Amino acid sequence: MNALDLDASHDPNRTSWIEVAAESDFPIQNLPYGIFSTQRRERRIGVAIGERIVDLRALAEAGLFDGIVDRATLSAETLNAMMAAGRPVWRALRARLSDLLRVGGDRALLEMPQALTTAEEATMHLPAIVGDYVDFYSSIEHATNLGRIFRPQGEPLLPNWRWIPIGYHGRSATIVPSGTPIRRPLGQRKLPGAEAPIFGASTRLDIELEVGFFAGPGNALGEPLPIERAREHIFGSVLVNDWSARDIQAWEYQPLGPFLGKSFATTISPWVVTTEALEPFRVAGPTQIPAPLPYLQRHEPDNYEIALSVLLSSAAMRARAIDAAAISSTSFAGMYWSQAQQLAHAASNGAAIRPGDLFASGTISGARPGSQGSLIELTENGAHPLRLPDGDERAFLEDGDEVSILGRCLRDGFRSIGFGVARGRVLSAAR
Amino acid sequence: MNALDLDASHDPNRTSWIEVAAESDFPIQNLPYGIFSTQRRERRIGVAIGERIVDLRALAEAGLFDGIVDRATLSAETLNAMMAAGRPVWRALRARLSDLLRVGGDRALLEMPQALTTAEEATMHLPAIVGDYVDFYSSIEHATNLGRIFRPQGEPLLPNWRWIPIGYHGRSATIVPSGTPIRRPLGQRKLPGAEAPIFGASTRLDIELEVGFFAGPGNALGEPLPIERAREHIFGSVLVNDWSARDIQAWEYQPLGPFLGKSFATTISPWVVTTEALEPFRVAGPTQIPAPLPYLQRHEPDNYEIALSVLLSSAAMRARAIDAAAISSTSFAGMYWSQAQQLAHAASNGAAIRPGDLFASGTISGARPGSQGSLIELTENGAHPLRLPDGDERAFLEDGDEVSILGRCLRDGFRSIGFGVARGRVLSAAR
Numbered sequence: 032m033n034a035l036d037l038d039a040s041h042d043p044n045r046t047s048w049i050e051v052a053a054e055s056d057f058p059i060q061n062l063p064y065g066i067f068s069t070q071r072r073e074r075r076i077g078v079a080i081g082e083r084i085v086d087l088r089a090l091a092e093a094g095l096f097d098g099i100v101d102r103a104t105l106s107a108e109t110l111n112a113m114m115a116a117g118r119p120v121w122r123a124l125r126a127r128l129s130d131l132l133r134v135g136g137d138r139a140l141l142e143m144p145q146a147l148t149t150a151e152e153a154t155m156h157l158p159a160i161v162g163d164y165v166d167f168y169s170s171i172e173h174a175t176n177l178g179r180i181f182r183p184q185g186e187p188l189l190p191n192w193r194w195i196p197i198g199y200h201g202r203s204a205t206i207v208p209s210g211t212p213i214r215r216p217l218g219q220r221k222l223p224g225a226e227a228p229i230f231g232a233s234t235r236l237d238i239e240l241e242v243g244f245f246a247g248p249g250n251a252l253g254e255p256l257p258i259e260r261a262r263e264h265i266f267g268s269v270l271v272n273d274w275s276a277r278d279i280q281a282w283e284y285q286p287l288g289p290f291l292g293k294s295f296a297t298t299i300s301p302w303v304v305t306t307e308a309l310e311p312f313r314v315a316g317p318t319q320i321p322a323p324l325p326y327l328q329r330h331e332p333d334n335y336e337i338a339l340s341v342l343l344s345s346a347a348m349r350a351r352a353i354d355a356a357a358i359s360s361t362s363f364a365g366m367y368w369s370q371a372q373q374l375a376h377a378a379s380n381g382a383a384i385r386p387g388d389l390f391a392s393g394t395i396s397g398a399r400p401g402s403q404g405s406l407i408e409l410t411e412n413g414a415h416p417l418r419l420p421d422g423d424e425r426a427f428l429e430d431g432d433e434v435s436i437l438g439r440c441l442r443d444g445f446r447s448i449g450f451g452v453a454r455g456r457v458l459s460a461a462r
Numbered sequence: 463m464n465a466l467d468l469d470a471s472h473d474p475n476r477t478s479w480i481e482v483a484a485e486s487d488f489p490i491q492n493l494p495y496g497i498f499s500t501q502r503r504e505r506r507i508g509v510a511i512g513e514r515i516v517d518l519r520a521l522a523e524a525g526l527f528d529g530i531v532d533r534a535t536l537s538a539e540t541l542n543a544m545m546a547a548g549r550p551v552w553r554a555l556r557a558r559l560s561d562l563l564r565v566g567g568d569r570a571l572l573e574m575p576q577a578l579t580t581a582e583e584a585t586m587h588l589p590a591i592v593g594d595y596v597d598f599y600s601s602i603e604h605a606t607n608l609g610r611i612f613r614p615q616g617e618p619l620l621p622n623w624r625w626i627p628i629g630y631h632g633r634s635a636t637i638v639p640s641g642t643p644i645r646r647p648l649g650q651r652k653l654p655g656a657e658a659p660i661f662g663a664s665t666r667l668d669i670e671l672e673v674g675f676f677a678g679p680g681n682a683l684g685e686p687l688p689i690e691r692a693r694e695h696i697f698g699s700v701l702v703n704d705w706s707a708r709d710i711q712a713w714e715y716q717p718l719g720p721f722l723g724k725s726f727a728t729t730i731s732p733w734v735v736t737t738e739a740l741e742p743f744r745v746a747g748p749t750q751i752p753a754p755l756p757y758l759q760r761h762e763p764d765n766y767e768i769a770l771s772v773l774l775s776s777a778a779m780r781a782r783a784i785d786a787a788a789i790s791s792t793s794f795a796g797m798y799w800s801q802a803q804q805l806a807h808a809a810s811n812g813a814a815i816r817p818g819d820l821f822a823s824g825t826i827s828g829a830r831p832g833s834q835g836s837l838i839e840l841t842e843n844g845a846h847p848l849r850l851p852d853g854d855e856r857a858f859l860e861d862g863d864e865v866s867i868l869g870r871c872l873r874d875g876f877r878s879i880g881f882g883v884a885r886g887r888v889l890s891a892a893r
Contacts, residue, residue: 163635168718181717189716194659195650199718200631200725204594204814205683214684216811219626219755228625230755230810252636252727253645253892279811285620286612287599287630288719291811294631296683324650324661379661380647380710380722381892383635461684461812 038122040129041311043446047132048141051081056302056439056449059132060311062125063267063302063451064110067153074108074156079302079451080132082150089146095131095139099123110159110245110303114266115386117248118306121266125307155301157208158269159245159387164206164297165377166241166273166391167198169368171317173396176408181281193321196368196376198393201273202294206389208301209453215430215460216295218279232460233276235413236428240341240404240436241271242363243391244370245303249384256384258375259330264384265370267305268335270436270453271391272298277407277427299389300436300453308448312336312440314364323372326379333371337363337450339395339438341404346431348421355435356420359409361395361402363438430459469553471560472742474877478563479572482512487733487870487880490563491742493556494698494733494882495541498584505539505587510733510882511563513581520577526562526570530554541590541676541734545697546817548679549737552697556738586732588639589700590676590818595637595728596808597672597704597822598629600799602748604827607839612712624752627799627807629824632704633725637820639732640884646861646891647726649710663891664707666844667859671772671835671867672702673794674822675801676734680815687815689806690761695815696801698736699766701867701884702822703729708838708858730820731867731884739879743767743871745795754803757810764802768794768881770826770869772835777862779852786866787851790840792826792833794869861890 039045040060047059057063057079067077067084077084090096091105100120104112113121130136140146168174171188174197178187191197215236221228247266250256256264273293280292316334323329339362344355368376370390378384394404403409406427410416413426428434434457438450470476471491478490488494488510498508498515508515521527522536531551535543544552561567571577599605602619605628609618622628646667652659678697681687687695704724711723747765754760770793775786799807801821809815825835834840837858841847844857859865865888869881 163633178717191652191659191713191716195714197714197718197721199721200633202594202631202813203634204816204819207683211683214812217686217757218811221622227752228622228755230757252638253889255648255892276811282622283626283628284717284719285622286609286715286719287628288715288717290596290628290630291807291813294808294813295811321658324659326661376722377725380649380707380726381645382633382722382725385635388635458684461686 035313036310038126040125043444046134047080048134049080049083049132055081056451057081058446058448059129060446061304061308061448062128063304063308064113064158065302066109066156066158068156069148069152076105076107076110078128079150084148084150084153086146086148089143090140093143096124096127099127111387114159114245114247118263121305122307125305155208157206158301158303161203161206161387161389162385164201164203164389165198166201166393167196167368167373168393169196169366169373170393170396171367172398173394173404173408176396176403180407180412196373198373199288201297205294206297206299209298211298211455212458213274213296213455214458216276216279217460218276218291219282220278221282228282233278234427235277236457237275237277237406238341238434239273239275239394240339240359241273241391241394242268242337242438243271243299243389244268246384246386246388246390249386250378252383253381255381256375256378258327258371261371261374262306262333264374265306267303268309269303270300270438270450272434272436272453272455273391274298298453298455300451302451304448304450309335309440311445312442316369317365317367319367326375327372329369329371333369334364334366336442337438337440339363339436342435342437344433345419345423345429347423348419351421353420358417359401359404361397361404363395365397366392366395428457430457432457466744467741469557471556474875477565478511479565480511480514480563486512487882488512489877489879490560491877492735492739492879493559494735494739495589496733497540497587497589499587500579500583507536507538507541509559510581515579515581515584517577517579520574521571524574527555527558530558542818545590545676545678549694552736553738556736586639588637589732589734592634592637592818592820593816595632595634595820596629597632597824598627598799598804599824600627600797600804601824601827602798603829604825604835604839607827607834611838611843627804629804630719632728636725637728637730640729642729642886643889644705644727644886645889647707647710648891649707649722650713651709652713659713664709665858666708667888668706668708668837669772669865670704670706670825671770671790672704672822672825673699673768673869674702674730674820675699677815677817677819677821680817681809683814684812686812687806687809689758689802692802692805693737693764695805696737698734699740700734701731701869701881703865703867703884703886704822705729729884729886731882733882735879735881740766740871742876743873747800748796748798750798757806758803760800760802764800765795765797767873768869768871770794770867773866775864776850776854776860778854779850782852784851789848790832790835792828792835794826796828797823797826859888861888863888
């Protein structure tokens with residue numbers, strides 16, 4: 032079970048008759064799904080390849096997937112039905128798409144130019160209706176860093192952390208696709224030494240660099256999902272920016288956890304990179320000590336080698352045409368708790384998981400300087416602001432700042448694939 | 463603004479031509495909405511009156527609400543569209559229904575016996591698709607009691623509690639209608655003095671007596687809902703049992719709040735008692751000291767006088783035909799934070815609220831013995847088990863136990879109305 036589960040669709044030498052730049056996130060080895068619309072096409076499922084989008088509804092209506100998956104699933108306005116279809120369907124569909132797009136494959140799509148559009152013409156939407164959104168806290172470096180900041184008097188890592196993939200439910204209504212402006216939240220905060228809190232615009236607006244996965248087929252209420260089968264229930268992954276108002280969060284979060292400090296917005300990248308596409312990049316995670324309880328024990332490598340980075344540009348930088356600055360770079364491979372462990376844990380009490388549920392990893396931080404996934408960590412709670420290329424400083428986000436999260440899988444012997452971008456620009460607060 | 467906003471539909475002397483028992487929860491002054499089906503009718507909206515259900519889809523198709531609300535809204539399989547329609551529509555529809563059902567009113571429904579069914583024939587479903595579920599913590603007695611139990615070393619009420627209606631997001635996928643069996647959850651718990659946690663069936667399964675409200679029209683992302691308008695965004699209320707595994711909760715809840723200790727099931731009563739029906743029972747809540755920040759300041763009485771009770775029957779009691787025992791009785795009127803304050807707070811950071819979102823109050827506990835809304839409080843963390851009528855004892859729930867939550871509004875000069883029931887029976891754990 033430890034060998035990678037590869038097929039011809041992962042062949043690094045396979046190329047498409049559609050032109051794909053060498054540095055593109057979307058070569059034929061990727062084939063991520065998303066929901067797009069154009070002036071002439073209402074919302075529908077697309078597959079990204081290079082700078083093009085394949086209109087899956089058009090292909091389905093032409094009968095190109097008959098026998099693999101029903102046309103209604105591929106003609107839907109969200110990916111929920113495809114997420115529900117399950118791994119055998121996902122694999123067959125991927126194989127068929129790869130064959131339709133490869134040099135020397137089936138020529139049916141080549142003869143349907145109307146089934147292709149350009150990324151430039153398309154507006155991207157949320158990939159799925161997210162029934163429930165769960166955010167974990169699975170990087171040991173992040174949990175340790177935040178524990179130091181929020182609970183300076185105690186042990187940074189709480190006693191339960193190495194036993195439980197700690198998580199909580201977030202707000203599904205405020206998950207937005209990349210590009211949606213982020214309004215600075217109002218909220219209660221209590222200044223150090225103040226007797227009473229005040230209400231107003233957050234002054235400690237932050238990001239959290241995360242990777243999330245969309246659930247595939249769910250479980251019945253009351254029936255846990257064993258970890259051995261967890262990967263079959265993970266459709267694919269996206270980049271996540273869990274925007275966080277640290278001042279609101281610090282004042283509100285005890286004893287029931289983060290609420291308004293997080294619920295104002297969560298940005299995701301619009302292209303869902305499938306679990307199949309990620310297979311060549313599957314690696315073993317860090318050794319877990321103590322060994323997890325049996326229901327959380329891994330039976331195969333289940334982390335992913337994804338290089339992640341965060342770019343920031345200010346309004347002043349854009350006005351002077353200065354490129355966005357890389358403020359963090361890290362890897363998803365070192366996460367303590369894996370996606371499979373997160374899912375098995377979330378369903379271990381019999382809670383129902385539905386296709387399209389989103390599970391985010393929690394902030395991804397590494398051990399070395401510059402590899403932390405949030406400003407509160409990068410600046411040591413604001414004590415050491417970042418210096419931007421134009422000389423300006425940042426402890427937390429200012430209005431007009433734009434944050435982009437990027438992700439890319441790299442491994443010797445395989446064609447690199449990427450996630451596109453999760454981007455958002457900060458607007459001034461309401462009123 | 464302090465006068466109650468009453469009309470002829472609240473007239474205590476108004477009676478229906480449908481027979482309604484004196485003690486019925488559903489006289490003509492109530493008119494709650496729910497989603498029902500029968501062997502011959504697929505899911506649709508109904509209105510409860512006495513032991514009957516009015517089929518709103520049948521009435522809408524006959525044109526009886528033309529000019530008030532479109533037929534599609536009333537022919538839907540959920541109440542979400544009606545919740546979105548807004549208060550003027552809700553009021554006009556209530557007035558029309560009251561007129562169709564009252565003695566001496568419009569005879570149109572009287573001539574459509576096929577538009578009535580009996581409660582006995584009907585299966586009740588969830589009233590709405592719940593986009594996001596938020597659970598508050600708004601009883602000062604409950605927060606104090608739980609603080610004492612979970613944090614015996616510190617102040618029971620945390621410093622933020624009197625400033626913030628503390629809340630968190632729960633799992634919307636596991637909200638179930640009354641009658642759905644509740645499987646005892648598996649989970650991690652750590653026994654006192656143990657070095658490591660164990661995984662298995664919860665041994666401290668508890669209830670939480672709550673009242674929840676369904677949101678009406680929502681707000682746009684980034685635009686808070688001012689408290690002055692909060693009541694216009696509250697469609698109606700239901701009874702809630704927030705089943706809780708105290709052992710799982712105690713081990714997992716720091717620092718991000720309750721997760722699997724709560725996410726396995728939440729039972730709600732199927733009939734939504736509208737904000738209009740509750741109007742005669744609107745009362746001032748307790749004085750809040752310190753005064754809340756302006757965005758949370760009440761401008762009118764906004765609590766509700768609802769008498770609540772919890773009944774418990776064990777398998778052994780039912781086998782011997784012993785009536786369920788009342789284990790708690792309390793009132794919703796004393797809640798520290800009101801529904802309007804909860805909603806204004808939840809949207810204060812610009813988070814989008816959607817029609818059909820459910821907001822639960824948190825456990826409702828009073829000050830006097832026997833008025834606490836959970837077993838952990840009633841039994842002082844299990845130290846003083848309850849004695850059941852057959853002599854058996856209960857610290858926490860056993861398999862086969864059935865819990866029913868009831869609620870009823872009583873006020874001099876008004877016809878009493880009720881909520882029906884939120885009931886669930888505990889099944890043994892999986893495996």
